[in-house]
């Protein structure tokens with residue numbers, strides 16, 4: 001999603017000035033290693049963009065990343081809503097080390113009792129409504145989406161899957177089939193049949209949901225369209241419609257979960273409960289982990305006709321579960337979720353500039369709308385050069401992404417906003433419309 005240029009002149013200039021401050025020998029060795037790594041990256045790592053960001057990260061802690069040139073970046077995207085308790089929280093690192101000393105992978109998902117998995121599933125269930133009591137751990141968010149679609153088909157015996165325009169649920173072929181934007185889907189057709197897209201937050205669109213529908217999959221708050229929240233009435237009407245027709249409601253909180261919106265789960269503020277909940281990203285506190293969560297009775301359909309209704313080798317890896325368990329405990333014990341609204345308000349108070357057309361937010365999750373990708377891209381590049389890491393949104397390229405670790409301090413918020421506003425001024429000075 002990053003489009004900041006690999007040979008971004010602002011960034012390169014800054015790096016060069018840092019390099020020149022060092023003794024020559026150190027400079028020579030490091031520039032060789034740096035150039036070498038960069039060349040290898042471009043030559044041997046599969047690229048999905050003509051202009052990857054290509055920052056060489058050598059360290060991370062709290063809200064900061066550090067690159068090979070020793071430059072620090074205040075990270076206000078947190079690995080795209082992953083690092084909710086910051087990079088390398090000490091409790092997470094300790095849990096990873098402790099688990100690594102016991103065992104790593106032992107057998108494919110679901111056969112052995114592995115303490116980190118079991119304990120994490122119980123902690124999640126204790127913090128969810130009683131009908132969301134059974135956890136299937138996966139490798140990723142996309143695999144959680146796949147699992148939920150399969151589960152809905154098994155439970156209902158139906159095939160029709162409804163999703164929404166501008167939805168993002170992952171990049172595997174099933175998840176791609178329900179992605180709400182034809183530009184991103186088209187090159188990969190044929191995709192999954194009987195998948196349909198409805199208008200998000202639109203009452204009339206709910207009429208298409210019927211007794212033929214297996215499930216409706218929605219992001220509780222849409223992420224990649226630039227933090228778009230539906231009305232409470234609409235989400236409640238969607239819940240009602242699904243219940244009336246025996247349709248499973250799947251809510252994707254892969255970005256919205258784990259305190260991001262100021263609640264542990266975004267659906268809490270809408271007073272509804274989904275039949276299946278999708279989690280990922282912050283679920284693993286920096287390690288790869290996803291999950292689909294449902295009632296035990298629903299989940300039981302994966303045990304027969306056929307058995308092994310969903311198979312994964314690494315899903316629920318013990319080290320990922322140990323990290324996630326420690327991370328979720330830290331989120332709860334250190335009370336970061338409760339601080340979100342205050343921090344959101346500070347961002348919104350400070351982010352005022354004639355260049356900024358709107359700031360949409362849902363907790364510590366914001367889309368700063370500059371009206372054009374060209375302006376947004378230039379502001380993102382200025383921010384990067386000034387040591388602030390941000391991004392744009394897949395379906396809202398005119399919007400700058402803010403999704404920092406929830407641990408971000410008031411001083412760090414002030415610093416981030418100062419840099420964004422200075423970038424706005426710099427763009428104005430350069431005469432960009």
Ligand code: PLP
Nearest residue numbers: 140141142168169170223254255
């Ligand atoms: N759902 C949402 C809302 C996401 O933002 C993402 C990833 O960005 C996914 C699903 C897919 O997760 P993953 O990239 O772990 O497959």
